[in-house]
Amino acid sequence: MMVHSRPEMLQARPEMIHDHQTAPTQFVEANGIRFAYRRFGKFGGVPLVFNMHFIGTMDHWDPLVTNGLAATREVILFNNAGISSTGGEVPPSVEEMAVNAAAFIRALGLAKVDVLGFSLGGLVAQALTLAERGLVRRMVLVGTGPRGGEGMATLTPEAQAAFGGTYAHPEDVWLAVFFTPTEKSQAAGRAFLKRFRLRQEGRDPEVNEKVAPMQIEAISKWGAPRAGAFDYLREILHPTLVINGSKDVIIYTVNSFILQQNLANAQLILYPDSSHGSQYQYPALFVADVTRFLDAEVPCPIQKETDHG
DSSP states (O other), rough: OOOOGGGGGSSSOOOOOTTTTTTOOOOEEEEEEEEEEEEEEOOEEEEEEEEOTOOOGGGGOOHHHHHHHHTSSHHHHHHTTTTTTTTTTSSSHHHHHHHHHHHHHHHTSSSOEEEEEETTHHHHHHHHHOOOOOOOOEEEEESSSOTTTTTOOOHHHHHHHHHHHHOEEEEEEHHHSSSSSSHHHOOOHHHHHHHTTOOOOOOOOOOOTTTHHHHHHHHHEEEOOOOOTGGGGGOOOOOOOEEEEEEEETTHHHHHHHHHHSTTTEEEEEEETTTTTTTHHHHHHHHHHHHHHHOSSSSSOOOTTTTTO
């Protein structure tokens, strides 16, 4: 795979001068794709690369999460191929999305990264880590599931209802997707939407109409039942933190348990009264849990001889 990158993007990074709201959108080219990305945080350690959910852009991340994690490490947000301000086309498989993600990371001149994947981004993070074992140090999987996971061959009925609903404001769809119907969870959702809008200047355009069908095709291929569906997970030896809500109806919570049971070196955290966007309902707790995991000398309670730590 040939990677073409702009040398001016590979210069040494200064100490933190930007955050989620102010980091400029930059561009780097790899494999003929012009990737849009933002970098901010505490530079010098292993960067944390965020992989986004279905029909999301860089501006769909919660500033409390990104800024919270950026206090102790460099955070890199990017749009994969065909998404918003990134060029190219959305590929029809998760594995091809992972190839593009790897090309992007290498175009930045990075030899080792931690990866965080949310929902569809979690599928990409798994495929990336499996294919590029030396590139990834540790992995955080949020609201996601394995190949052939339960209810993953198509969008769940709850997901279809949420994305097919009618809302007073387009962004209100995320109240149904990310949060449970309880008063406490919906209040957390409304607070998230306020934070969601904090970045006013230089926001990404929303995805075009070509994105959702291609992403659904990729998700369906990944989720299709098959013999030995979980075998690949045993080949991923990297320390992994799996986080989800106790009542995820978009990628059912049981799939997080399947990940933890089949990955060689994983731990699982479930947050109460929360759905697909549990990290946005409990942002401070999420940041603390992820920071502890990424910074720990021994990242998992039971250390394996195969730990890539």
